[in-house]
Amino acid sequence: MRNRNASRVLLTFVLALAVAVPFLTKTRGTAAAPDNFSGAIYTSTGDGTTVNSNMYDQKSDVYLNGGPQNCNGGGLPDGDYYFQVTNPNGDVLLSTDPASCRQLTVSGGIVAGYAIAAGACHHANGISNPANCGSMPVQLIPFNDTPNNGGEYKVELIMQTADTTIDPNDPTIIHFKQSDSKSDNFKVRETPPPPPQTAIGGVKYYDTNHNGVKDPGEVGIAGVQIKITFSDGSMATTNTDSTGTWALSFQVGAQYTACEVLPANTLYTQTGPVSGATANDLNNDLAATANANKCWVGTVTGHDTASLDFGNVICKPEITCPQDIATCNDATKCSAVVTYVAPTATDNCGGTPTVVCSPPPGSTFPKGMTQVTCTATGANPNNTATCTFKVTVNDCEAPQISCPQDKTVCNDPGKCTAAVTFAATATDNCDGTLTPSCNPASGFAFPIGTTLVTCSVRDAAGNPASCSFNVAVNDCTTGSISGKKFYDANANGLDDDNQVVAGWKVVLSGSASKTAYTNAQGVYTFGSLSVGTYTVTEVAPNGSWVASSGTPCTFTISCSNATNDFTCNFRNYCKVASGGLTLGFWSNKNGQALITAADLCYLTSLHLRNANGTDFDPVPAGSCPNLTTQLINSGKAALSNWLTGANATNMANMLSAQMTAMVLNVRHANVDGSAFDLCSGMTVNQLLAAAETSLTANANTTAAGSARTYQEGLKTCLDKLNNNGLLVKSSPCPFSSPY
Numbered sequence: 001m002r003n004r005n006a007s008r009v010l011l012t013f014v015l016a017l018a019v020a021v022p023f024l025t026k027t028r029g030t031a032a033a034p035d036n037f038s039g040a041i042y043t044s045t046g047d048g049t050t051v052n053s054n055m056y057d058q059k060s061d062v063y064l065n066g067g068p069q070n071c072n073g074g075g076l077p078d079g080d081y082y083f084q085v086t087n088p089n090g091d092v093l094l095s096t097d098p099a100s101c102r103q104l105t106v107s108g109g110i111v112a113g114y115a116i117a118a119g120a121c122h123h124a125n126g127i128s129n130p131a132n133c134g135s136m137p138v139q140l141i142p143f144n145d146t147p148n149n150g151g152e153y154k155v156e157l158i159m160q161t162a163d164t165t166i167d168p169n170d171p172t173i174i175h176f177k178q179s180d181s182k183s184d185n186f187k188v189r190e191t192p193p194p195p196p197q198t199a200i201g202g203v204k205y206y207d208t209n210h211n212g213v214k215d216p217g218e219v220g221i222a223g224v225q226i227k228i229t230f231s232d233g234s235m236a237t238t239n240t241d242s243t244g245t246w247a248l249s250f251q252v253g254a255q256y257t258a259c260e261v262l263p264a265n266t267l268y269t270q271t272g273p274v275s276g277a278t279a280n281d282l283n284n285d286l287a288a289t290a291n292a293n294k295c296w297v298g299t300v301t302g303h304d305t306a307s308l309d310f311g312n313v314i315c316k317p318e319i320t321c322p323q324d325i326a327t328c329n330d331a332t333k334c335s336a337v338v339t340y341v342a343p344t345a346t347d348n349c350g351g352t353p354t355v356v357c358s359p360p361p362g363s364t365f366p367k368g369m370t371q372v373t374c375t376a377t378g379a380n381p382n383n384t385a386t387c388t389f390k391v392t393v394n395d396c397e398a399p400q401i402s403c404p405q406d407k408t409v410c411n412d413p414g415k416c417t418a419a420v421t422f423a424a425t426a427t428d429n430c431d432g433t434l435t436p437s438c439n440p441a442s443g444f445a446f447p448i449g450t451t452l453v454t455c456s457v458r459d460a461a462g463n464p465a466s467c468s469f470n471v472a473v474n475d476c477t478t479g480s481i482s483g484k485k486f487y488d489a490n491a492n493g494l495d496d497d498n499q500v501v502a503g504w505k506v507v508l509s510g511s512a513s514k515t516a517y518t519n520a521q522g523v524y525t526f527g528s529l530s531v532g533t534y535t536v537t538e539v540a541p542n543g544s545w546v547a548s549s550g551t552p553c554t555f556t557i558s559c560s561n562a563t564n565d566f567t568c569n570f571r572n573y574c575k576v577a578s579g580g581l582t583l584g585f586w587s588n589k590n591g592q593a594l595i596t597a598a599d600l601c602y603l604t605s606l607h608l609r610n611a612n613g614t615d616f617d618p619v620p621a622g623s624c625p626n627l628t629t630q631l632i633n634s635g636k637a638a639l640s641n642w643l644t645g646a647n648a649t650n651m652a653n654m655l656s657a658q659m660t661a662m663v664l665n666v667r668h669a670n671v672d673g674s675a676f677d678l679c680s681g682m683t684v685n686q687l688l689a690a691a692e693t694s695l696t697a698n699a700n701t702t703a704a705g706s707a708r709t710y711q712e713g714l715k716t717c718l719d720k721l722n723n724n725g726l727l728v729k730s731s732p733c734p735f736s737s738p739y
């Protein structure tokens with residue numbers, strides 16, 4: 001500050017030298033003061049006191065005074081005057097301000113202070129001094145240092161006459177006649193004392209109670225910059241020391257603004273000084289006032305100022321998060337929109353901090369845990385507070401499961417089960433496509449009947465879902481019953497006769513009722529029979545038919561059978577009267593009439609036996625076959641007598657007689673020789689052959705024994721047949737069909 005002022009003075013002095021030449025040209029040769037310029041001028045201190053040898057300590061101490069000193073002698077002419085300071089011989093103008101500012105008024109013959117005409121830039125008045133009749137001296141500064149080696153100056157009072165003008169190019173220069181001026185010389189000490197300095201300072205403190213005032217117990221804050229800016233734009237800075245104290249010394253009178261400088265990232269918030277607060281110097285005089293920017297604005301006074309304090313606090317928000325949140329997913333989604341209540345925050349410095357949460361309320365939170373962070377920012381954006389809480393979204397939604405429609409199927413061929421495949425499907429809001437498991441599983445061999453299948457699935461969260469459907473297995477087994485109707489001509493129950501019966505009626509009963517007739521091959525068929533138990537029964541067309549064995553048949557058609565194609569054969573024969581004629585017939589005239597020579601020769605060829613066991617021949621064996629009529633007649637007569645006389649004493653005799661009647665019955669087509677005799681178990685021809693064999697071997701069976709018994713059996717059967725007994729017909733008896 002002091003150095004800057006010194007530079008300014010030097011600059012002004014150089015400018016003054018530049019204007020000195022025209023100033024000297026105009027004033028040189030001016031005569032002494034005119035007679036009418038009465039009175040005297042002199043210099044004094046501001047209170048009108050003169051000093052010895054006109055020696056002043058500093059320029060500001062020098063005032064211009066005038067009139068009758070000590071009220072004696074004549075005064076100055078009243079009116080306004082210019083004044084200026086020069087070097088002693090008057091050729092260097094030292095006054096630096098415009099001439100118009102350097103005006104004073106003489107009133108009542110004495111200097112009476114600055115002239116009103118000097119305007120706002122007038123020089124300061126001193127203090128009225130009664131010892132000088134109440135004159136009011138006028139201060140002479142500003143003026144440059146004198147170039148005179150003795151430190152001498154001259155002050156001139158210039159009467160404003162018609163010859164007095166201000167230079168149109170330099171307002172500091174006055175053109176005047178020397179006779180219109182009065183002068184007085186004075187001195188200012190060559191090395192003036194340095195301008196006084198005092199200290200300004202204070203404490204930066206932690207303002208615990210936030211009131212902007214340093215209270216007892218509030219501690220200092222070290223290391224913060226304090227910046228002092230002066231009215232001329234110059235600056236000075238310092239940092240607070242370990243106790244928070246700062247102080248700098250400056251020239252008295254300097255006007256300053258003192259502020260604290262917080263770094264951009266500071267945690268502090270300034271609280272004081274409060275706008276309008278005041279600070280006094282150590283003499284208790286007002287030194288500075290706080291402005292709205294919490295800076296001190298003041299003037300360096302003549303005493304130290306130590307109370308330019310700056311208060312700070314650390315404003316810290318406080319925030320408390322809500323409790324953790326657990327919720328279920330939104331329907332059909334794997335997330336949830338969660339609108340939580342954002343927390344509020346407080347700040348120890350007051351106000352409402354702004355709170356920002358991430359993710360914000362109303363966000364869509366995915367399944368699982370999401371941490372929410374809320375940040376509170378208070379008055380100082382460098383101070384934040386955060387809190388966190390958890391939002392957990394659980395999958396509460398069961399999968400959507402879909403079962404197949406109920407199924408109805410047939411059993412697999414040859415099995416009482418059906419292997420059924422199927423698929424249940426499921427999707428989940430979180431887990432996508434899931435595969436349900438079913439019981440029984442797909443591919444299971446389902447039994448006949450209805451089986452409930454239950455399918456179930458769980459999502460990753462364990463939410464269950466199930467569905468069910470029925471699998472119905474119908475027994476679709478079919479079968480057939482067929483058979484052959486054969487003619488059992490030999491009544492042995494065996495199909496060894498090469499004969500079938502067409503048009504034969506067979507009835508199906510049980511699970512279904514049907515009727516069929518055998519075809520030309522003697523075969524009947526009941527096909528496409530569903531599951532069930534069936535009985536097939538043959539129905540004979542009339543009473544002459546006899547079943548040799550095995551009727552009816554009963555079968556069950558079932559999935560459990562290896563085969564369901566059944567066979568039931570029927571075997572039958574029919575009985576008819578033999579047509580045989582008796583021994584009596586063949587011995588009487590009617591029978592005799594039928595007998596031929598061939599008959600007689602045939603009978604002769606057999607081993608017919610007489611009662612005594614000898615061979616009976618109706619005609620001589622050597623006469624055959626060309627018999628004479630005599631031999632024929634005698635042969636018939638002999639045969640008749642022999643038949644009539646036959647008896648069972650010798651069983652061979654009786655068997656021979658019955659055999660002869662049957663031979664004639666067959667030879668004359670009364671009896672079918674191929675028909676079957678149930679009595680002997682042989683055909684008629686076989687029966688006759690058996691008798692011939694036995695008679696050949698056993699001519700006399702009078703005695704009991706196996707041969708007699710055998711021959712008696714044959715005889716008994718032949719006797720029945722010769723009496724028209726029943727025979728099994730050799731071919732089926734005709735009947736009309738259907739019936």
Ligand SMILES: [Ca+2]
Nearest residue numbers: 207211213215
């Ligand atoms: Ca306080």
Ligand SMILES: [Ca+2]
Nearest residue numbers: 395397428459
């Ligand atoms: Ca789910």
Ligand SMILES: [Ca+2]
Nearest residue numbers: 490492494496
């Ligand atoms: Ca048979």
Ligand SMILES: [Ca+2]
Nearest residue numbers: 604605606607
């Ligand atoms: Ca014979």
